[in-house]
Amino acid sequence: MVLDLRICPACGDRADRPVVSGSTLECVRCGHAWPFRKLPLFALTGPSGAGKSTLGPLLAARFGGEVVVLEQDVLWTGEDVEGFRATWLRMAAMLHQNGRPVVLCGTVAPPEFEPLPERAFFSDVHYLALVSSPESLRKRLRARPAWREWDEPRIEEMLEFTEWLRKSAPELGVDVFDTTEASPEAAADHVEKWIRARLP
Template sequence: MLDPRICPACGDRADAPIVDVATRVCDRCGHRWPFRRLPLFALTGPSGGGKSTVGPALATRVGDRAVVLEQDVLWTAGLRDDVDGHPRFRATWLRMAAMIAQNGRPVVLCGTVVPPEFEALPERVLFSGIHYLALVAEPEVLARRLRARPAWREWDEQRITETLEFNDWLRRHAGTFEPPVQLFDTTSTAIDDAVRHAASWVTRWLQAGCLQ
């Protein structure tokens, strides 16, 4: 059974999965089975920061060591309807990333998220750690990028203002989270430099031995 919430012995679906180092444990029947508890890399930041540009290029840089995915592909149906940090949406991604990790490679998840939205979830235990890198930019640059997007993406002025407020809040509070969020400013940075920085961020953690 690949779904990390479901016991392959008794079929119990755990509301709060239990992981003992490299072993999943069923709280109902006590069954234990091998589990790869790998890190998760969250490439985050406000819309317009550069995630959608950096992500595809990052996949070519680290694809032999990690799986790079776009968070918004699951931003659909009921998963986008919950509030207060969208816990169903976040939990679904954590389960998905944990299943992919059982194949031996960690996930780099590209999409806006801050630590409290992942760290408080029961599925957080499925990872050895979650590492956060936020791509940010100066407000006038962000606004210009968002206004240049096609009409179908529906970036009106109210939505742009909300994004600029989030960008400012994230830049001021990144270091106060647990774990902290690293920032990389893309205001005047070439795409290749941003991709190189993101690839180095992933590589440093992998070389530091955060795989279990």
């Protein structure tokens, strides 16, 4: 059984802030220490409409089980954003105990992951932001089905996020790839090479 890494396998205490030294966890309550797999996490990020959901299945097929590709939105409840991020980090860390790195597809920026206590479970978090031109994003988001609720104010918010991401990427350590003119296969080629260059 793969347990939440916050839970001590000896006494069952759950740590709010895990104590990590290298690839060893230590229980504050009983002092038990145990090893864990500390792998890199790959965050395929960027604004909605830039191609993350399109590339996810292509990447899963290309890697054939070498990595686990997951869609972040499947756990979204629209309430506690920080709790949502922390849950995903715990989930990815548990999956890493099976020996396969996780590629997490979803709109996230380093300031939302890096301060969390669960960040200690990963050797690195690599960020690749897919972006697109404002015109392309508007067209893609307006074409989405009504249940996704992409009205004009929400689209403008996403365009503002894209502009911020492009400007902030260098200081945040985020790599950027523009999908405006790229076919899904060409974009998948780029992302696959980016991931493989950073695999353990």
